[in-house]
Amino acid sequence: MILRTQVRALVRRPARALLTGLALTIAAGAVFGTVLAHQVTRQVVVEQLSQTPTATDLVVGANPALDTLEKVRAVPGVVEATGRVDDFAELDRTSSAYLQISADPGTGPLAKVRLVQGRYPSAPGDVALTRRTADRLRLPVGTSFGLLIGTADTDDPESARPVVRATVTAMVEGDDDTAYTTDVLATRLAAVDGWTQIDVRVAPGVSVDAVRAKVAAVVGPDARDSIATGAEARASEQRAALADIDAVFVAMSLFVLLAIVAAALVTASTFRIVFAQRLRQLALLRAVGADRRKLARALAAEGALTGLVAAVLGVLAATALGLLAPLVLRGFDIDAPRLDFPVGAALAVVAGTVLITMLTVLAPAFAAARVAPLEALRTASTTSGQRGIGVARTVLGALVAGGAVAGAAGGAVIVLGDSRGDDGNVTALLLVVGSFALAFLALVVLGPVVVRPVLTVVSWPLRRQGAIGRLASSGVGAAPRRAASVSAVVALGVALIALTLVVGATTQAATDRKTASMAPEDFNLTAVDGAVVPDGVVTAARARPELTAVVPYRTATVRVGASQSEVLATDLDLRQLAPQSSTPDPRPAPDPRQPLANATAGMPGAGHAALDQRVARAAGVRPGGFVTVAAGDRTIAVRVAVILDATPLGTGMIVSAADLDRLGVRPGATGLLANAARSGESGRTAAYQALESISPAGQGLRLSVLADLRDETRESNTVVIAVLLALISLTVVVAVVGVGTTTALSVVERVRESGLLRAVGLSRAGLTVMLTTEAALYGALGATVGVLLGLPYAAMAIKVFHRTVPVELPFGQLAVAVVVLTALTALAGLLPARRAARVSPIEALATDG
The missing domain is CATH 1.10.287 (Helix Hairpins)
Known part of the structure; x- marks a missing residue:
């Protein structure tokens, strides 16, 4: 009977039940959504990353010989066979640009590229490029260019390599920096003696096994054992591609677990509020003979039913989003497979949510069941929350x-x-x-104990603003256990955000310094094979409007210290580099075990050197000490002025130009750094073409784009941080929902208080502001505690992996996180606050509360 009474009460007030289980709904939706996302992602990745087209019936691997292709095509039952080539060729120009040579039929079921402009290659020398590759290399349709076949002879660098003329005939959708052509034509552009593999398509109705046996009879003995069906080849590729995907979703599941923990905390707090609001009802049940255990079981069953409803709603919401995902992906030209509803996973999510709900409701249920029957005689139907522990x-x-x-x-x-x-x-x-x-x-x-002093500090500005601020502060402080429960969830989300931001900022700063050492400016024009950069090129580069911060430099291989370790020395003047955030940092390497000289922004003078910390460690030298530097038959001693985190361009030491002269290094720059004058891809392309145009061919000059390395590194770090913040936002959403739920339920039990405040003169807008400010205080409490919790652990996490890296504190980003969280919690409390303000004072004072 008791259980039936509780269920009826739940059915009479479905809104309260939905509000109680809202955090669980989000958590269940997140869990099932992750399952569906894993399923869709695996299928999409399989289609996108598989190197074997779905129409392929057989694959001949183990690098079959070139003449094998025609033998396979002659096998009865074979409709189509294409050879695949995977090789590189260097462009015959100043820039050190390479193109991957890839064989593809261009049309038909075995094609992996799609023609978007022009005519697909059909004659010797014809190639197809992607539009980005064509724009960067200035190779539009109709352009002819040279490709150097094979690799340079290291024993004879001056030996000439054969040059093949190629013509761009088409633009395709495919991989960048790749030249596509047919299989036969690809063998004339790439120095290969065999196919990477041969893809075979069998005629409809013909047995694949029978054709497989015939193909095995014509291929070489090495390739015979490597013949696989298309399904087997795709399965092998899928295993390799999906290993990383599965690892990513394992990491995602950890963040989903955090959201589940947050939802459990919010739900436990919500049940305490709901049960406290039904104090008189529970006491009446006790007065008419209800046993404490039966009452506790009834309350637990009510919680389980709430969890069941929340789980079903969460699964349905995730399913709806899953059905929309293919439509969204198709908008980005990604063919997404049809979603298969995983019944087993759905049932597991529902069962798990019910179990978690029962575990979270047990403590509030047993606490509520201990109510004394005499509580039924109280005039109030609710009880104030406990203040201490x-x-x-x-x-x-x-x-x-x-x-x-x-x-x-x-x-x-x-x-x-x-x-x-x-x-x-x-x-x-x-x-x-x-x-x-x-x-x-x-x-x-210990939340209730921690909340009080933090609330005193956080609410101090509000209390000074007037009565509304003092009322909001006292409203939160009147129920410290409730405030602690809600703010703890917010604190978890903010702590993870603070940890991610600090670790991300520190990693980014360290990466910028390291990347700037390898790529101090956008472009690097280097002389190879003992050549030098002509003075005319330096002068022309400084005169070009597309270029800025042109810095010539010399490098030489020297032997350092008693070990005579060979390192690259340079006289690059860091002062001439363009001032930017990624300029190499001339700060000393912060090694606490090694006393360091003071770093300066200038270059080492004659007789002094700046050493990379690895070179200094190998040479056993400290700042202020002397180290020998030798080149050829000349040896000099230089004083170590400073030890750097890293020296630029992969060198091991920076010395003065005078010291390179003393070592007998030939005059003339061996390299030239330059930046693009305009930002963006167009500015970089213009600068690239300007450097190419002023660099004479045949003088041993090679042009490298260093800016791409910086961009790729920064972009990868940004993506990782963004993904982590997106995953953490799930916990934040649960926390915000918890604040909104707590505010909505608190409004119900404080109807008479609200009416009294209205009766003594507080306006409707004033009451709305007060209750909204209370919700904002929950967020401010949690955000403050979260930052205080996250910062020290962020520093410890950084020091675990990089003890010498200084911790970077992104104060602006942290402040934005705190403000945004506070604003979100205020918005979560705005709707229940407005509803409470609409109740007239007379109705509120007449309410049994």
């Missing part, structure tokens, strides 16, 4: 906090030790992660 909870929180401190201390000892290997890194990382988990658990246990 018991002794047992205090002791437990202290023990957990002590474990967090011990874990952090253990990680610090390993990090700061004189010697540590990879095992030490893993151990320290595990200690830091464990310490973070314990610290968050301590926050959950």
Whole structure:
């Protein structure tokens, strides 16, 4: 009977049930959405990354000989066979540009590219390029250019390589930096003696096994054992491609698990509020003979039913989004497969959500079932939340906090030790992660104690603004356990965001410095095979409007120290490089075990040198000491002025031009750095073409685009950070929903309080602002605690892997995160606040609350 009574109450108020389980709905939707995304992604990746077309019936591998292709085509039952080539050819021009030579029929079921302009190659020398490749290399349709066949002879660098003339006849959709042509024509452009593989299509109705046996009879003995069906070849490619995809989704599941934890915390807090609001009903049930255990079981069953509804809604919502995903992907010209509904996964998500709900509702249910029957005689139907925590909870929180401190201390000892290997890194990382988990658990246990002082600080500006600010602050402070439960979830999300932002900013700064050492400017024009950059080229480069920050330099191979280790020395003047965020940092390498000289922004003077930290370590030298440098039969001694994190362009030391002269290095620049005068791809392309036009052919000059390396590195870091923030946002969404739910339910139990405030003169707008400010305070509390929790663990995580890298604090991004979270929680509380303000004071005062 008790259970039936509770279910009826749940059915009478479905909105409250949906509100109670909203966080669970989001979590269930996220879990099932991840399952569907994994399914769709696997299928899309298989189609996009598979190198074997779906129409392929047989694949002959093991690099079959060139004459094997015609033999395979002559086999009865073979409709089509195409050879695949995978080789590179260098353009016969100043720039060190390479094109991958790829064989593709261009049309038909075995084609992997799609023609978008022109005529697909059909004559010797014809090639097809992607539009981006054609624009960068200035090779539009109709252009003829030379390709150097084979690789340079290292024993005779001056030996000439054969040049084949090629003509661009088409633009295709395919891989960039690739020249496509037919299989027979590809063998004339690439120095190959066999096919990478041969793809075979069998005539309809013909047995693939029978054709396979006939093909095996005509191919060589080495290729005979490598014949596979198209399905087998695609399955092998899929296993390789899906291994990384599965690893990514395993990482994603960890973030989904965090969202589940957040949803469980929000749900437990919500059930406490709901049960507290039904105090009189529960006391009446006790008064008429309801047993505590039966009442607790009824409340737990009510929670399980709420979880069931929430899980079903979450699964349905994720399914709806999954059905829309193929339509969205097709808008980007990505063929997405039809979604197969995983019934087993759906049932598992529903069952798991119900189980989690039952676990979260047990403690509130047993606490509510302990209500005394005499509580039915109280005039209020609700009870105020407990303000403190018991002794047992205090002791437990202290023990957990002590474990967090011990874990952090253990990680610090390993990090700061004189010697540590990879095992030490893993151990320290595990200690830091464990310490973070314990610290968050301590926050959950000791939350009401932590909230009070933080609330005093956070709400100080509000209290000074007037009565509304003081009322909002006191409203949150009146229920510290409730505030702690909600703000803890917000704190988890903000702590993860702070950790990601700090680690991302530090990694980006370190990567920028390292990348700037390898690519200090956009372009690098180098002389090879003992040549020099003509003075006329330097003068012309400085005169071109497409170029800026033109810096010539010399390099020479020298022997350093007693070990006579060979390193590359340069006289590149860092002061002449363009001022930008990625300019090589001349800061000393921060090694605490090695006293360093003060770094300067200038270049080493005559008799002085700046050493890369690896070179200095190998030579056993410190700042202020002397090291010998030898080239040929000349040896000089230089004083080490500073040890750098990294020296530019892969060199090992920077010396003055005078010291290179003393070593007998020939005059004349061996390289020239330059930046594009205009930003963007168009500016970079114009600069590239300008450098190419002023560089005479046949003088041993090679042009490299260093800016692409910087862009790729920065873009990859940005993508990783964006993905992490997107995954963490799931936890933040759950936290914001928790704030909105708490505010909505709090409004219900404080109807009389709201009416009293209206009766004494508080306007409807004032009440709305007060309740919205309370919701914002939940977010501000959690954001403040989250930042304080996330920053030290971010620093520890950085030091685990890079002890000498300085921690970068992105104060602006952190401030934006705090403001945005506070604003989101305020918005979450706005709707229930407006609903409460619409209730008239007379109705509110007459409410039994």
